[in-house]
Amino acid sequence: MKRTLPVSCAPSPMDGAAGLPRRGRVRAALGSGLLSAAMAATASTDPALELPDADRRAIEDVAGAGLIAGTLPASRLAEPGRYLDPGALPKTYRVRDGDGRETDEHYRWEGSAGDRAKPTWRYRSGDTEIGFVARDADGSYVLSGIEDLKEKALTRYQPAEPLLLKGMLPGEERARRLDVRVYDSAEPDAVVHRGTLDVAHRYLGAYRIKTPSGVYDTILTRSVFDGSVGPAHLRDVQYRFFGEGVGIVATVEIRDVTAAIVYHSEMRVARMLSVAPQQHAECSSAASAAAAADAAPNLSVC
Numbered sequence: 001m002k003r004t005l006p007v008s009c010a011p012s013p014m015d016g017a018a019g020l021p022r023r024g025r026v027r028a029a030l031g032s033g034l035l036s037a038a039m040a041a042t043a044s045t046d047p048a049l050e051l052p053d054a055d056r057r058a059i060e061d062v063a064g065a066g067l068i069a070g071t072l073p074a075s076r077l078a079e080p081g082r083y084l085d086p087g088a089l090p091k092t093y094r095v096r097d098g099d100g101r102e103t104d105e106h107y108r109w110e111g112s113a114g115d116r117a118k119p120t121w122r123y124r125s126g127d128t129e130i131g132f133v134a135r136d137a138d139g140s141y142v143l144s145g146i147e148d149l150k151e152k153a154l155t156r157y158q159p160a161e162p163l164l165l166k167g168m169l170p171g172e173e174r175a176r177r178l179d180v181r182v183y184d185s186a187e188p189d190a191v192v193h194r195g196t197l198d199v200a201h202r203y204l205g206a207y208r209i210k211t212p213s214g215v216y217d218t219i220l221t222r223s224v225f226d227g228s229v230g231p232a233h234l235r236d237v238q239y240r241f242f243g244e245g246v247g248i249v250a251t252v253e254i255r256d257v258t259a260a261i262v263y264h265s266e267m268r269v270a271r272m273l274s275v276a277p278q279q280h281a282e283c284s285s286a287a288s289a290a291a292a293a294d295a296a297p298n299l300s301v302c
Contacts, residue, residue, distance in 0.1 A: 049205030080164035085247035089277035098268030193230030
């Protein structure tokens with residue numbers, strides 16, 4: 001679900017319809033009409049789910065009250081790949097922490113060598129993390145691990161963390177238990193910590209949201225993690241807004257980590273798309289044209 005644009009499509013004749021006998025043309029017309037009616041009826045039955053108050057408050061406490069602009073009809077996730085954009089062009093996100101401080105973070109997808117039957121990618125979020133994404137045989141997308149660039153730690157999940165699961169219905173929740181292993185990045189074969197996390201992954205519906213780069217129609221998922229890894233107990237809630245043809249448009253993460261009675265850490269962070277891939281392309285074109293003309297480019301959006 002990308003930015004809403006007006007679309008005008010002229011009708012085109014059915015191939016071979018002119019060669020049908022009159023009775024065949026009538027049947028074809030009736031069949032086409034019934035199919036169109038069925039498709040319209042199916043579309044009209046897509047539910048528009050109201051976001052639960054607790055989820056709305058959790059999102060707006062970090063991202064601000066202006067992020068969610070409206071509720072939209074939500075359909076079954078028949079093709080999850082439509083909501084990821086593992087392209088070469090970068091994205092930029094406005095990152096806001098729980099105290100309201102804001103910074104910009106650059107985000108880029110990269111191809112990754114792997115089994116052709118299970119394509120894999122890597123994404124890099126600024127200087128904080130690298131994520132490893134795979135597409136399962138059924139068309140679902142999962143997150144198999146995270147490399148924390150600041151802590152120099154590599155975390156692997158088995159089975160993989162749900163990202164976009166094929167066939168999910170609006171309001172549906174799926175649960176799985178993850179075996180978690182944490183490695184030192186310098187010694188990727190040595191396990192530093194291990195543990196288990198229970199994750200409840202829910203498809204919350206579809207929502208129109210407003211980010212610094214524009215207004216997008218998105219689907220929203222929520223993943224709730226609970227468990228222990230090494231000496232630490234983790235409670236983590238992640239909200240992800242995906243736009244069709246755009247990928248991740250916004251995220252909100254609320255994390256609490258406790259290690260016995262000597263350590264407690266909280267994290268509240270929102271990421272909202274501020275420069276989309278096409279805007280990066282426009283910026284690059286403007287900069288190249290300005291350089292050729294020996295002039296200063298207008299890069300206000302960048």
